[in-house]
């Protein structure tokens with residue numbers, strides 16, 4: 001996910017490679033980031049925190065505590081930490097980060113890599129307008145941004161944070177289905193991709209409820225209603241609801257000390 005940010009930010013005119021630095025546990029990973037993006041890399045989180053105005057925390061929830069434990073006295077007043085860690089609340093982060101530092105809990109998604117992401121942000125109470133604008137600029141550089149109350153962040157994680165994976169699965173399933181019906185795989189994949197992109201763009205640009213757009217595809221006694229009958233019988237809507245609830249609940253669990261160990 002951190003690479004999605006690096007790539008997305010560098011595709012803007014605003015962020016130059018020399019203004020971005022990354023740390024990681026593996027030197028080979030840092031060498032890859034240096035070579036591919038020309039950014040500065042450090043093998044030491046302490047150095048990174050001491051030399052950065054904005055720190056994006058992008059380790060797995062299971063690693064957050066050990067990472068922050070070593071950094072507590074490295075932060076300085078006025079710094080901004082943007083955490084993209086699923087499930088980890090602002091209050092939990094403040095167990096390891098001084099109160100003089102501002103914290104943003106963010107939930108982006110991987111299309112940030114191509115600047116087509118969507119993120120939600122929740123702010124700590126001490127955030128300044130300048131820091132809000134800076135965060136909106138960073139996150140806005142790689143996609144759409146919503147500011148939300150923190151209590152909604154697990155739901156965001158379930159929907160849009162994990163969401164690209166659901167849509168990749170749908171695209172793969174549509175492609176296989178086309179192949180099953182006789183289409184060459186390459187053509188089938190393109191038909192699936194263009195259909196998903198076209199449908200999403202139509203909802204976005206017409207601002208029309210998807211149910212109305214769906215109805216316009218359906219000819220009475222035609223092909224579409226025959227297919228929708230099968231999807232409804234298979235419980236597709238409930239499957240999506242259950243899936244997103246499962247992800248939101250797992251996000252909540254990951255934020256707890258016990259859940260973070262699993």
Ligand SMILES: NC(=O)C1=CN([C@@H]2O[C@H](COP(=O)(O)OP(=O)(O)OC[C@H]3O[C@@H](n4cnc5c(N)ncnc54)[C@H](OP(=O)(O)O)[C@@H]3O)[C@@H](O)[C@H]2O)C=CC1
Pocket residue numbers: 001002023024025026029045058059060061063067084085086107108109110161162
């Ligand atoms: N993937 C996604 O779509 C999204 C992920 N997120 C959140 O982003 C975070 C990262 O997820 P994701 O990118 O998928 O996971 P990855 O495992 O790909 O990335 C985590 C990176 O952190 C590195 N790391 C581990 N320990 C340390 C350490 N002590 N110091 C520095 N770096 C360290 C890991 O290195 P190593 O491999 O050596 O362990 C790895 O490169 C998670 O908290 C997740 O909840 C949020 C939104 C979307």
Ligand SMILES: O=C(O)[C@@H]1CCC=N1
Pocket residue numbers: 086157161162
């Ligand atoms: O799977 C995960 O836990 C992360 C959080 C959102 C997307 N990927």
